[in-house]
Structures are given as structure tokens and as C-alpha cells.
Amino acid sequence: MKTLVSAHNCIFGSRFLGVYASTMREWPSLQQKYQCYFVVDDVVGLVTQPVDTLTFADKAMVAAGQFVAAGVDPRKASIVLTSELPELFEIAFLLSRTVDVDEVAKRHLNTFAAHLPTAQRRKLGLAANASVAEVSYPYLGISAYALALGADFWQGGSEVAANHQYMTELAELFNREVKRSVFKSPKLLLSKLAQFPAADGTPMTYANRLSIDASEDEVRRHVDAIRDANVFAMWLEVASLTAAARAVRRSGVFGDKERDVLMSGLVSVLTPFREPRVTNRQVLRALSRGTKAAREQMQDTLRSMRAALGFSSYLSRFGVKQSRR
Template sequence: MSPVVVSGMRPTGRLHLGHYHGVLKNWLRLQNSAECYFFVADWHALTTHYETPGGIAEASWDLLTEWLAVGIDPERATLFLQSWVPQHAELALLLGMLTPLSWLERVPTFKDQQEKLRERDLATYGFLGYPLLMTADILLYGAEEVPVGADQVAHLEISRELARRFNFLYGREADAPARVADAEKRMGKAWTRAYRDLVQRYRTAGDVQAVEEAQALLAEACSLSADDRALLLRELQGRGREILVEPRALLTEAARMPGLDGQKMSKSYGNTIALREDPDSVRQKLRTMPTDPARVRRQDPGDPDKCPVFALHQVYSDAQRREWVVAGCRSAGIGCLECKSPLIDSVLEELAPIRERAEFWAARPAELRDLAKQGAARARRRAEGTLDRVRAAMGLVLGDDHPR
């Protein structure tokens, strides 16, 4: 069976080449080898834009349009709006019942985003609790893999920990507490106190070092059998029968798309080229890109490593073209506009079919809406199976009267 992969994007405006090279090209590869669920994270957009939600709906349709325009295929991947699958909210609520507050407060982006977005009031439950919604997005579909960059692996860890904690609380063997108590007695009081301190460190603070210390502690406890050690380690880590799948990070190639100023392409830097940008605007942006400041005059030699234009050549040009740029720049054999000319052609060539397909879908809002409905229906069917297991494990009333 193909692995299940889940990923989403917040609808915060039109996509640019950074999104295409950094995320969407990976999605295009994954849709051919995995069971993919790609969703518009409109509820997530509200966690930071709840005061100004006016543009979220339009941006959501723009996002779907541009996914289709780059080649995401609704026959090979399930595309939907997060808010059209209410099971996301239900699972996030249920996970909230068992999530320690300290776990949410230590999520890497919590304080970082509050610092970066000081102009917004982010002292809300929605912002604090967004990792629960993110976790629900992933666990609902039994995702085995979540495509992330190396800098995002830590963000996935809370989803792994919550799946583990849920499975421990609701998938634990009935006799596990008694067996743990017997094993602790065999360890003795001092060793048991040390072990319980490690359990507390791991469960409340997510201190992974506590797991390694527990392994060493249990290995030295001569009174324990191998089965006792395995039981106590599972107890510390909170592992039980698998009800929710613990997702793995699918590390994707970090395609750093340079912007017009040489920094990473980002709307916050104002250095982007949009996927649907007018060709004349693209030409103007690329023609007026800054170059090596040492090249004041045409005859001045330059250094490609200090030129943002060369950074784009490394994305769009083959080895022969890059050699031509380096040699011509260092010797002043070519001018900056001459260097930019083939780059302009390459970018326009890449964008032309994307813009054409985007215009096709933008002119068919009813068909786009139907695709979103079909995707949401498929997503709900998959999500409901997970929630049936979750409700049963948590002792909630099931049966024919449940309003599915």
C-alpha cells in the first residue's frame, strides 16, 4: 500500500516562485507515489488573522486554483478546504482534553510568532492551541509521513507526542498498572523515585533526554528482567496499542528559492515573483534586479557570488550557462542586462503554462467548487473512520444515532 501523506497551506495570498520550488514541486512528486491529502488551512489562517478575515475565502480559492495550475491532480490527490471537514475541529477538541498546557507553551513557534507579530493580539486560545489543530490535520488521515524541511521537524514533534500519549492513555493493556507497580517494587524505593522523576520530566516537559537517562537507569537495575525494563520504558514514553498513527517527518529537499534581492523569496521581504504575474511585470522586475555593487560601469569586472542575479541562474540555468555567466561577469565580457536576458526567458517560459491553467480554472468557479466538494467528501470519509476509533477509545456514545 502507498504511504499516506498530509500537507496544507494557509491562504494568505497569491503564491510565488518560492512556494513552487520550495513546496509544490515536492507535492507533484508525492502525488505519484503516495496517498496524498492536500488541504487549504483556512482555520489556521484565523489563528493570526481572526480580526481581519475578509480575504481568507478569496485567498482559499486562489490557492486551489494555483495548485491545479502547477499540476496537482485531483484524481491522484485529495484537495479540500479544512473548514469543510468538521472532523478536524472535533479531533482537535478531543486532543485538547489530554494535552498538558506546558506542551503547547514550549512549541518553538509560539513565542517566536508572538514576538514577530507584535502588532496583533495573539494572546488567544486559538493561537495557543493551533498545534492541536495541526495535529488533528495529520492524525485524522493516519498520515505516516508529513513533508517538512529540516527546520520544521521540531514542529512535528508535538503531533508525534500527542499520538503516543493518546495511545498510552486509551490503548494501554488492562493489567499494565499492576505490572508496572510490581516492577517498581522489584527496583526498590530509591530507583523508583529516580524513575518517576524521569517519567515526570518526559511527560510534562517533553524532555527527550529523560528517555536516554531512563534507559541507562533501567539497564543498571539488576533486579529487573528484560520484560520489566521494556514495560517501564514503554510506561515512561507513554506507548500503548496504536489507535492513532504516530507520523514521521518526510524530509524534503530544502529548495531555497532566492528572491529579487538575493534573500529567500518571501512576501514579507517584498522580493517575489507571483505565479500569475503579468509577463511585463516579470520582465521589469528581473531587468531592474540589483547586481554586484562593484559593477558601477559596464567595463567593471564583477563577482557572481555577490550578485542576486547569479543566485537565480543557479536555479534556472544549466552548467554551461552558469559558466558563461561566471566568466563573462568576472572579465566584464558581458553586461548585467545581457546576463539577465536568458534568465528572463527561462522564468517566463516556466510561468506561461502555469498562468494559462490558472486562467482556465479562475474562469470556472463552479467547477472549482465541485472539485473542492468532492475532495472534502473523500476526506470526511477517511477522517470519520479515525474518529470512530477515537470516540470508542474515549468511551463516547456511538451507534446509528451519531450525527455523522
């Protein structure tokens, strides 16, 4: 069975409707076809929004719980927490040997954080100048866990395309250096709704988000704010109202009746997130099981990397046991 990896930060806790539309709603069917790792990346918060570090544990629990509510079966797929993957950091370090520092710095200039004014950086808990971790993790860290998990596919919306390019480059660079195929180059698996708009027609961000656990009043406010027929049709599709979406696309017209239909559909789709039946104990058990499986896979990858580099100690090579006092 081929392996699929999908990664998500937990900085904001609850997922946006855009993430559900572009990524999460496909997971129940994907876990039937692939060995899936659904990653809750709390480490990325340390380099993008460290002021909120103490909240990441709770937010990671919310995100993981919503993964289960979306239909992820922890018996079939692995829900993984990056801060519990110590192997990740050695793998990223070994991959970094092949990377030009100027190239990483150039990639950083394309990130949101690179263009924040000093006052905003300070508000997020970031230093005035970018740290090595801030510059390198989005390039090396995210690629490292996808490659280390043996990803055949990297799944998500259009926002993950850049990460896919990075991990493909890193796999090729490392394989070329060691003259053997340690890493596969994952294929990009874009979702059917890879670019899902907010109610105002612009990309869904923190500022204009609709969280999937939003109240019915909040959902109604967003539904009433939609003015564009194509946007309205896309929202109908997310609510599993395909026929209604086709009708709106054909006519280019929608009114109160169609808004009520969309509202009813969204409320139905989002009820598992607003009224979750998943307990914290179940979420912790899922994270523990999934992270254990991920660590085992990463340990295999790390052994292959070390062997390819000729980098192993006498202890690991010959099984010399250290005496216990």
C-alpha cells in the same frame, strides 16, 4: 499506497515563488507515488489575521486553483479545505487532552504573532492578548489534520519542520495514553529546495515576495535585483534550467545574457499561473471531491480515537435510532 500531506494557509491568496520552488513543483510526481492530500488551511487565518476573514473564501479559491495549475490531478489527489472539516475540531480537542498547557504557551512564544506590538495586532484584528485558539491551533490544529488523514509523510520546505515535530509528539503522547497505536508518526519529506531565497538573498516573505501569478514586468524586476551567484543559480533551477545553474555555480559570474535566460525560463514556468485555464467550477469540484475524501478518512480516525478512549454513546454503540417527528 502511503499517504502524504502538504498544508498551506490561504492568507495571502496567490502562492509565492518560494512555496512553488520548495513544495508545489514536486506535486505532479508525488501524486503518482502517494495518496496525497494538499490542504488549503483557511482556518489558520482566523487566529492569525482575522481582519481579512471575509476575503479567505476568494483567496482559498486562488490557492486551490494554483494547486491544479501546478499539476495536481483531482482524480488522483485530494485538495482539501480545512473550514469544511468539522471532524478536525473534535480530533484536535481529543488530542489536546495529552498536552501540557505550559508547553503549548511556550511554543507560542516562538511564533511571529507572539512578538507583534499591540498596534500591529489590532491592525490584524487580533486582541491585545493571545486567545486560546491563537496559542493552540498552530500546534494542535495543523497536527490534528495531518495525523487524522493518516499521513506517512509531511511534505514541504524548511518552514514545516516545526509542525512535523509537533505532530510526532502528539502521536506519541496519544498512543502512549491509550496504549495502542492509533496514529502513525509521519516522516518529514523536505523538498530539494527546502530553503528558497528571495531576490535579495533573504528568506522569501510577504515583504519581498514574488507571486507565481506576477506580471512579466514584476518577474523582470526581481530577476534584475539578484546579485548573489548562488541565489541566481537556485532561481535557474526553479526555472528548470539545471545546466545553466551549474555553469553559474562553477563560475560565480552572471550577466545580462544569463538574466535573459532566467527571465525566459521563469516566464515559461509561471505562465500556467498567470494565464490559468482552470475555471472556478473546476476548482470547486476539486475542493468538494477532495474535502469529501478527507472527511471520510477523518471520520474513520475519529471512530478509532473514541474507541481507544472508551468514549462512545449508547446511540453510536448499539445503533439506537432517534425518532423523527
